[in-house]
Amino acid sequence: MPAPPIVEFSDVTKRFGDGPLVLDRVNLAAQPGDFISLIGPSGCGKSTLLRLIAGLSPVTAGRLRVDGLTPEQAAAELAFVFQEPTLLPWLTVRRNVEVPQVLRGLPAGVIHATSRRVLDLVRLGDRGGAHPRQLSGGQKMRVSIARALSLAPKILLLDEPFGALDEMTREHLNEELLAIRQQQAWTGFFVTHSVAEAVFLSNRILVMAAGPGRFHTEVAVPLAYPRTEATRLSRDYHDLVAEVSRILRSVETAA
Amino acid sequence: MSKRVLHLLLPAATGALFIVIWYAVVFSLSEEMRFLLPTPGEIIAAFQTNGAALARATLNTAEGALLGFGLAIALSAVLALTLSVSSLVRVSLYPYLMMLQMTPVIIFAPILVLWVGPGLKSVVVITFLICFFPLVVNTTQGLVSTDRNLVELFRMYRASKAQEIFLLRVPAALPYFFTGLRIAATLAPIGALVGDYTAGSSAGDGGGLGFQAIIYSSQAKYPALFATAAVTCVLGFVFAAVVIGLSWLALHQWHDSYERADK
Numbered sequence: 443m444p445a446p447p448i449v450e451f452s453d454v455t456k457r458f459g460d461g462p463l464v465l466d467r468v469n470l471a472a473q474p475g476d477f478i479s480l481i482g483p484s485g486c487g488k489s490t491l492l493r494l495i496a497g498l499s500p501v502t503a504g505r506l507r508v509d510g511l512t513p514e515q516a517a518a519e520l521a522f523v524f525q526e527p528t529l530l531p532w533l534t535v536r537r538n539v540e541v542p543q544v545l546r547g548l549p550a551g552v553i554h555a556t557s558r559r560v561l562d563l564v565r566l567g568d569r570g571g572a573h574p575r576q577l578s579g580g581q582k583m584r585v586s587i588a589r590a591l592s593l594a595p596k597i598l599l600l601d602e603p604f605g606a607l608d609e610m611t612r613e614h615l616n617e618e619l620l621a622i623r624q625q626q627a628w629t630g631f632f633v634t635h636s637v638a639e640a641v642f643l644s645n646r647i648l649v650m651a652a653g654p655g656r657f658h659t660e661v662a663v664p665l666a667y668p669r670t671e672a673t674r675l676s677r678d679y680h681d682l683v684a685e686v687s688r689i690l691r692s693v694e695t696a697a
Numbered sequence: 698m699s700k701r702v703l704h705l706l707l708p709a710a711t712g713a714l715f716i717v718i719w720y721a722v723v724f725s726l727s728e729e730m731r732f733l734l735p736t737p738g739e740i741i742a743a744f745q746t747n748g749a750a751l752a753r754a755t756l757n758t759a760e761g762a763l764l765g766f767g768l769a770i771a772l773s774a775v776l777a778l779t780l781s782v783s784s785l786v787r788v789s790l791y792p793y794l795m796m797l798q799m800t801p802v803i804i805f806a807p808i809l810v811l812w813v814g815p816g817l818k819s820v821v822v823i824t825f826l827i828c829f830f831p832l833v834v835n836t837t838q839g840l841v842s843t844d845r846n847l848v849e850l851f852r853m854y855r856a857s858k859a860q861e862i863f864l865l866r867v868p869a870a871l872p873y874f875f876t877g878l879r880i881a882a883t884l885a886p887i888g889a890l891v892g893d894y895t896a897g898s899s900a901g902d903g904g905g906l907g908f909q910a911i912i913y914s915s916q917a918k919y920p921a922l923f924a925t926a927a928v929t930c931v932l933g934f935v936f937a938a939v940v941i942g943l944s945w946l947a948l949h950q951w952h953d954s955y956e957r958a959d960k
Contacts, residue, residue: 496853522853528846531951532868544864545854573951 446510447471448597448629449495454504456490456655463654464490467504470648470657474596477623477630479640479647481686483694487655488633492599495631496522509596520597521590525605527582529574529589536561536570539589546593560588563622580611587619591626598628605635613674616642620669637690641682642669649686651693659689735920740927743920750909751921755928758905761817762889762936765824769881772825773832780833781840781866782858791837798830802888806895819896820889820905827888828881835880839873840866872952875944882940886933906932 449472456465465487472478480488493499494506497513508516521542529538539557548556561567564584574582583603590598604612616639623630634640640647644663651658663682665673673679716737723736735743744751780787802809802823809826810819843866851861893907906929913922949955 498849498853517853517855522850524846524850526846528844528850530847530865530868532871533951541850541864542854545851545856545860575951575953 445474447507448474448476448509449631450505450507452505452507454494454506455502456487456494456499457502465494466654466656468655468657472629472631474629475627476646477632477644479632479634479644480650481634481637481640481647481690482650482655482658483652485655486650486652488650489601490655492522492601492631492633495597496520496599498522516597518593519595520599521593521595523583523586523590523598523600523603525602527574527579527586529582529585531574533573534570535566535572535574535577535585538574538585539570539592542589542593556592557588560591561585563591563625564588564618578611579607580615583607583615584618587622591622591628594626595628598630600630600632602633602635604639612636612639613642617670619643620667624668637683637686638674641665641679641686642674647686649689649693651696658693661686661689732917732919735923739920740923743918743924747913747918747921747924750903751906751924751928753903754906754909754925755932757817757903758820758886758889758893758907758929759932761820761892761905762824762885762932764817765821765888765892766828766881766885766936768821768825769828769832769885770878773829773836773877776833777836777840777870778862780837782862787837787841794830794833798834802826803891806891809892810896815896816904820892823892823896824885824888827884827891831880831884832874832877835877836870836874839870842873843869871947872954875940875948878940879937879944882936883933885936886929890929 449470451468451470454465454468455463457463468491480491482488490499494501495508495513497508497517506513509519530541533541536557539561540553543553543556557570558567561570564587566581566584566588569577569581574585577585586603604615607615620643630644632640632643641663645667647661647663648657649659649661650656661682665676665678665682719734720736723731723734726734780790806819806823809822813819813822847865847869848861851865856864889905890907890910893905894911895907906925910922910925913919913925945955
């Protein structure tokens, strides 16, 4: 018997006020350890879907369970990485990483040990004393990821975290994200506009359609982890990128 | 010549030129009119003859300015926090705060003396009134201008209202607070002077710089009057310098108003 899903959407519908439908009867069961990428045209509700899981916005109709709980109850088990690094500019890198633990009132010893560990994890162990403005865009994003990992979440929600970065930095961070996942297991939901990024990172890709937002096609990515630079050169990888791109194009022309 | 040397030499040259023109103007006046504009030399001499009186007056004014300024900082912080927490209170009060900021306190100075009593008390209240409004307006603006993404981050981590205010909104408001503080710091000595000008005569301690100015003016001791102005100027510089220093300490490592630290 398969493990119970860690995130389960049952006919979830979302509408803001009297506005149009943003998500229409979405169904999804995410298994623990899944890395699910959400890709689709603007306005298909991918970011909204993450915000529902995070409990930042309530569902209009249907049922959403996160680790068997409502999103509000499950808040402690998930972390969100925003599009922007969203760092507090007056705090050092280390203090920024410690914010979630401080807000939760953890003892100082635990806080210091954890921040040291997660900063090492994102390879910024030597930049703990720097202020955010001294870092590059990619480094800031790594701090943001370290902060999200500091409470050891079961679920990590990433809303286009690398969208603003250049191609090289993005590829490096993709590899790092997977390397981090080898050390600290979580279920990932990843919103992106990049097909290549979605294929490289995830084991499941959900192509979404807009007007109203809904799941169009799910593509399984059977490439073995750990994935490395070599993965990007493989035939299977290229075929998958081509396939997802084709589906995405058909979704966008239909819309 | 290096830019650095030039940046020291040019203002020094302007100052020297200014003093030369000053003497030229004085000596172009007829003998009996010369008392209207004392020379820099006479002003320096006035410092020596009136040193004790000026020192005492400076300390009195500085005390009034400091107390009024401090009171304004403390009470404006409390009011700004209240305004930032409740948008209803903010909407009800904000227009009037802006209006009061525009109100010239000097008009009410004489009656304030009757209300709160003579001497230091009046000086403190008038300084307070002049410093209070720019501080409230700027600090409130800062407290409600927190980056929405950061607020959302705190809500996501289920921060308490107190955590959101003291760990996020207050530090984020610091640059605004210091803008208000710089304005208030230059106003504080002027406020104290205005207060002293109206209330100083009734103080038992001999009054401050404002009262001293009245005395020198009525006795036609114009070099001493200019010396009083110079002392007030220095007092203003000290206030501004302290605030600029504090602002640097609080902001230079992270805020964009200070040059980027090296990468």
